[in-house]
Amino acid sequence: MRRGRFTGYWLMLPAGLWLALFFVIPFYSLLATSLFDPEGSVLTGYSVDYRFANFVDALQQFWEPLVRSLWYAAVATAICLVLGYVLAYAIAFKAGRWRTLLLVLVIAPFFTSFLVRTLSWKLILADDGFVVDTLQFLQLLGDDGRLLATPVAVIAGLVYNFLPFMVLPLYASLEKIDGRLIEAAGDLYASPTRGFLKVTLPLSKPGVVAGTLLTFIPAAGDYINAALLGSPNQRMVGNVIQNLFTSTGDYAAAGALSVILMVIIVALVMLYIRTAGTEELV
Amino acid sequence: MSLAADSAAHRASDRSQGEGRSLRLTALTKEFATFTAVRSLDLEVPAGTFFALLGPSGCGKTTTLRMVAGLDTPTSGTIHLGDDEITYEKPYRRPVNTVFQNYALFPHLDIHENVAFGLRRRKVKDVDQQVQEMLSLVELEAQARKKPPQMSGGQQQRVALARALINRPEVLLLDEPLGALDLKLRRGMQIELKRIQTEVGLTFVHVTHDQEEAMTMADTIAVMNSGVIEQMGSPAELYENPRTTFVANFLGQSNLIAGAVSSTVSSTDGDVVRVDMHGTQVSIPADRAHVRAGDGWVGIRPEKVLIEPLGEPLDAPGNHLTGGVITDVSFVGVSTQYLVMMPWGQELMSFEQNTGRRPVLATGTKVDVSWRPEFAFLLPASQDVNAGVVEES
Numbered sequence: 151m152r153r154g155r156f157t158g159y160w161l162m163l164p165a166g167l168w169l170a171l172f173f174v175i176p177f178y179s180l181l182a183t184s185l186f187d188p189e190g191s192v193l194t195g196y197s198v199d200y201r202f203a204n205f206v207d208a209l210q211q212f213w214e215p216l217v218r219s220l221w222y223a224a225v226a227t228a229i230c231l232v233l234g235y236v237l238a239y240a241i242a243f244k245a246g247r248w249r250t251l252l253l254v255l256v257i258a259p260f261f262t263s264f265l266v267r268t269l270s271w272k273l274i275l276a277d278d279g280f281v282v283d284t285l286q287f288l289q290l291l292g293d294d295g296r297l298l299a300t301p302v303a304v305i306a307g308l309v310y311n312f313l314p315f316m317v318l319p320l321y322a323s324l325e326k327i328d329g330r331l332i333e334a335a336g337d338l339y340a341s342p343t344r345g346f347l348k349v350t351l352p353l354s355k356p357g358v359v360a361g362t363l364l365t366f367i368p369a370a371g372d373y374i375n376a377a378l379l380g381s382p383n384q385r386m387v388g389n390v391i392q393n394l395f396t397s398t399g400d401y402a403a404a405g406a407l408s409v410i411l412m413v414i415i416v417a418l419v420m421l422y423i424r425t426a427g428t429e430e431l432v
Numbered sequence: 433m434s435l436a437a438d439s440a441a442h443r444a445s446d447r448s449q450g451e452g453r454s455l456r457l458t459a460l461t462k463e464f465a466t467f468t469a470v471r472s473l474d475l476e477v478p479a480g481t482f483f484a485l486l487g488p489s490g491c492g493k494t495t496t497l498r499m500v501a502g503l504d505t506p507t508s509g510t511i512h513l514g515d516d517e518i519t520y521e522k523p524y525r526r527p528v529n530t531v532f533q534n535y536a537l538f539p540h541l542d543i544h545e546n547v548a549f550g551l552r553r554r555k556v557k558d559v560d561q562q563v564q565e566m567l568s569l570v571e572l573e574a575q576a577r578k579k580p581p582q583m584s585g586g587q588q589q590r591v592a593l594a595r596a597l598i599n600r601p602e603v604l605l606l607d608e609p610l611g612a613l614d615l616k617l618r619r620g621m622q623i624e625l626k627r628i629q630t631e632v633g634l635t636f637v638h639v640t641h642d643q644e645e646a647m648t649m650a651d652t653i654a655v656m657n658s659g660v661i662e663q664m665g666s667p668a669e670l671y672e673n674p675r676t677t678f679v680a681n682f683l684g685q686s687n688l689i690a691g692a693v694s695s696t697v698s699s700t701d702g703d704v705v706r707v708d709m710h711g712t713q714v715s716i717p718a719d720r721a722h723v724r725a726g727d728g729w730v731g732i733r734p735e736k737v738l739i740e741p742l743g744e745p746l747d748a749p750g751n752h753l754t755g756g757v758i759t760d761v762s763f764v765g766v767s768t769q770y771l772v773m774m775p776w777g778q779e780l781m782s783f784e785q786n787t788g789r790r791p792v793l794a795t796g797t798k799v800d801v802s803w804r805p806e807f808a809f810l811l812p813a814s815q816d817v818n819a820g821v822v823e824e825s
Contacts, residue, residue, distance in 0.1 A: 333503050334536040336523040338550035338595070345524075348549075352540045 183405030196401065204406040212390050212407055219387040220414070222301065223370035226308035227316075230365045231358065233309070234316035238357070239350075241317075242324040256317050268307055268378050275303050275379065299381035307375035315364040323357030324350070359426045367415055387411055452479030453514030455500065455603050455635060460509035462495050469495040471659035472509065477603070477652075482629050482636045484650035486643060488682070488820070492659040493639045494533075497605050500637065501530045513602055524553070529596035530605040534612060535588045537580035543567070543591050544576040550599040566598040569628070586617045593625070597632065606638040610645065622648050643683045643822075647671070655679050657820065671733075675722050677811050680731050682820030687737060687780045688729040690813070696724065705810060710776040714751045720809040727813035734781035736807040739772060739799040746802040753801040756780070761795055768792050772801060 182198050184205070190196035209216070241252045259267060274281055275297040285291035297303045327350060335345035373388025380386075387407060394404035455477040462470040470492040477483045485493040498504040500511060502523030511519045518526055529550065537546050544563055551559045567573045570590040580588055589609060596604055609625075610618045626649045629636045640646050646653050647667040654664040655678070663670055663679045670683055680686035691709035696718065698704075703718035709730050716730065739756065740746050759779060760771035763786075770782040770793065780801065786792070793799065 328536065330532055330534065330536040331538060333523075334530070334532055334538070335549070337501055337503070337528075337530045338599070339524045339553040340549075341522075341524055344553060348553075349538060349540075355540075 180405055180408055183401050184409045186402035186405065188400065188402040190402070201402070204402050205410060208403050208406040208410060211403070212387065215385045215390045216387045216407070216411065216414075218385070219370050219411070220418075222305055222308060222376075222384075222386060223366050223372075226305050226312065226369050227362050227366040229305070229309045230313050230316040231362060234313055234320050234361060235354075235358075237313075238317050238320035238324050242321055242327075243329075253321070256314050256321075259314065264311065265374060268311065268374050271303075271307055271310065272298065272378050275306075298379060299384070301380075301384055303379040304376050304384045304386075307379045308369045308372060311372075311375065312365045312369050315368070316361040319360035319364060320354065320357040323354045323360075327353050355426065359423065363419060363422070367419070370415055371411060452633075452635065453516075453602055454478045455637070456512040457496070457500070458510045458512070460496065460499060460511065461507045462492070462499060462504060463507045468659055470499070470506075473659075473661060475654060475661065475664075477635060477637060479602075479635055480633050481651045482626065482638065482649055484638045484640060484646035484653045485656055486640055486646040486653050486683070487656035488641055491656040493641075493656045494607055496656070497530070497607055497637065497639045500603065501528055501605055502526050503530075527602040528605060529599050529601040530607060531589075531592045531596050531609045533607045533609070535580075535592035535609075537588055537591055537595070539580055542577050542579055543572060543583070546580065546591055547595045547598055549595060554599075562598060566594045569597075570594045585613050586621065589613060589621060593628070597628070597634075600632075601634065603635045603637055606636060608640055609638075610640075610642075618645070625649060647683070653683075655682060657682075672807075673720050673809055674731065675811070676819070677729060677731075677815040677817055678820035680809070680811065680820070681818070682822060685734055685781060686731045687734060688731050688811070688817050689778060689780070690727065690817075691730045691810075692727050693721075693723065693725050693810075704805070707810060709753075710774070712751075712753050714808065715805045716808045716810045717806055720806075723810055723812040729811040729813060729815070729817060731809045731811055732803050732807060734769070735767075735783040735785075736803045737772075737780060737782040738802050739770060739782050739784070739793070740802075741793065742798045742800060744800070746800055747804070751803050751805055751808070756799045756801045758793055758795050758797045758799060761792065763792060772799060774801070 183196075185198050185200050185202070186196045186204070187199045187201055188204060188207070237256070241249055241256075245252050273279065276282065277296050277298060282291065282295075282297055285297075286293060286295065291297075297306075331349055331353070332345055335349045336342070340348060371388050373386055373392050376384050376386040376389050377392075391404050391407050391411075394400045394407065455475075457473055457475040460470055460473040460475075461468070473492075473496060475496075485496060487493045495504060499506050502518070502521060506519060509519070510517055513527065518528075538549065541549070544560075544567070547563045547566055548559050551562060556562070564573065564576070567576055570593060572587060572590055572594070575583060575587065580591065583591065589612075592609065606625075610621050613621060622645055625636075625638075629649075638646070638649065650667060652664065653667055653670055655662045655670065657678050663675045670679060674680040674683065674686070677686075677688060680688065689709055691707040691714070693705055694708045694713070695706045696703055697706055697715070701717075704715045705718055705721040705724065707714050707716060707728065707730055714730060718724075721728075738747060739758075742754075746752060753774065755775040756772040758770055759773045762769040766786060768784050768786055770784065771779045772782055773779050782801070
């Protein structure tokens with residue numbers, strides 16, 4: 151088949167259009183919003199007057215939920231990594247014929263809506279629910295202690311909701327590891343623990359990097375878990391942005407905060423990829 | 433070989449002479465859910481020898497090797513190194529290293545670190561120095577910082593060898609290490625491996641399905657079939673005096689002709705068994721007759737079978753068959769391979785060196801066939817005449 155000089159570009163066209171329509175234009179719109187004159191309102195209209203002070207204002211006013219978001223997302227990602235690694239390892243190396251079933255079970259929660267699942271956690275962690283009752287009975291929780299409206303509940307919700315995003319890339323990279331390499335490590339005087347640290351773990355690094363990114367990024371921007379399982383004290387930056395956009399109507403502040411969150415996440419991700427230094431991502 | 437390589441080799445041999453212990457397998461058995469891979473195997477590999485486990489795929493040779501390495505657990509039986517039992521010792525505690533079939537090099541580590549892996553796990557000092565010496569032994573000093581996927585098959589094979597050898601194991605296990613190489617490279621590596629083994633003086637146990645490879649390299653070969661050892665001995669011993677039809681066919685090729693023992697005759701040179709072979713009496717030295725009465729297979733290697741056109745003189749004291757017709761001639765340069773149809777309807781193979789003594793014979797030529805009695809052997813008729821026949825590919 152003959153190929154014209156421009157075939158490659160033609161083939162890029164659909165993806166390019168898609169990106170333009172659903173990324174470049176909304177992003178431009180967001181950026182413009184973040185530079186609105188904050189005096190504007192639905193009634194008086196809005197104007198872009200390049201108010202970079204919006205960013206400073208937003209940081210000053212909302213640094214607390216912003217830091218909290220990054221902190222909750224980091225803790226949730228760390229917990230997901232530990233739980234997810236154990237699960238993915240078990241599925242990849244120990245599950246035998248149950249492997250497919252277990253993978254389906256990992257994905258199964260996606261068949262129900264995110265919102266419904268998080269609402270059910272509200273019931274599970276409710277003040278008179280069996281989890282709280284049991285913890286109170288075991289004296290792990292005070293008599294008027296509760297789980298809802300605590301950081302524990304919000305982080306637990308994040309872990310629950312984003313665990314599959316950790317497990318799947320980890321599984322994919324663990325499953326690719328040639329079992330003979332682990333045998334070879336054992337043959338070369340590495341105990342199972344050393345063999346894991348020196349062979350299995352480094353070889354699964356692409357999965358670790360992909361999994362942590364896929365967990366951390368959405369978790370940092372999430373607001374459902376904080377809204378349903380937390381209280382205003384566990385407010386995350388997503389809740390603030392949502393509130394500014396939908397209730398307060400302070401579009402300029404909401405836009406500025408969105409851009410700040412995006413910049414911080416992109417910076418963190420780049421730093422992370424540079425230090426984790428993977429050649430092949432996923 | 434460089435001086436550094438010699439010194440690495442020298443040091444290894446010093447050590448092995450001090451600690452060399454023989455490897456002994458006793459009644460070793462491995463059963464899997466559906467079949468028995470290794471059946472009550474008894475084997476002793478003397479320290480410092482090059483030992484080959486030879487057999488077709490699925491004969492249990494790799495399973496045996498894996499049990500010695502500690503990668504598979506025997507169902508019963510014991511493995512000893514000298515006086516120490518290592519049957520259930522963890523693989524990382526055995527003074528045994530393996531060169532894996534597909535090398536199993538660590539793709540995330542460079543060549544230097546691959547070779548250093550075993551030493552680092554044992555917290556040995558001056559690792560870098562030793563790695564450099566070992567890499568020069570296998571002539572890969574210049575590639576030390578490359579990653580395994582950047583190297584050719586032959587180079588990877590040498591890295592795998594260096595990675596195992598640097599630990600100076602008491603026994604080095606080689607699992608079909610040359611299987612993935614092309615023919616020419618394989619022949620080169622065979623000589624190289626044998627040379628390294630001689631230099632370092634370690635015990636090598638080499639698993640292979642390639643009989644030529646086993647014969648080229650090993651001091652002792654154990655031919656395995658269906659989980660048991662059919663016969664063990666030096667390459668020449670196995671080739672010249674096979675005890676089973678499997679060995680006769682798997683190690684080289686053999687003409688196996690049905691016959692019946694008629695008598696045993698004593699002579700000054702030792703007893704001779706007389707066999708009636710389709711009406712012709714042939715004699716076989718008693719120590720090469722593995723059946724003394726009844727029916728048997730008379731075996732003779734193709735290169736021992738001489739043919740001459742009808743009426744020409746033949747070098748055949750005692751065994752002389754007549755009435756053959758050449759049905760096929762394959763000229764392979766150094767030799768010519770004939771198929772000769774005998775009166776009883778069997779085609780015999782005859783390989784003849786192309787010495788130029790006489791022209792290559794044509795198909796259809798009537799020939800006499802002979803062989804010297806001391807080259808023939810006699811196997812029990814109960815054995816399958818086609819056991820171990822290697823399909824020409």
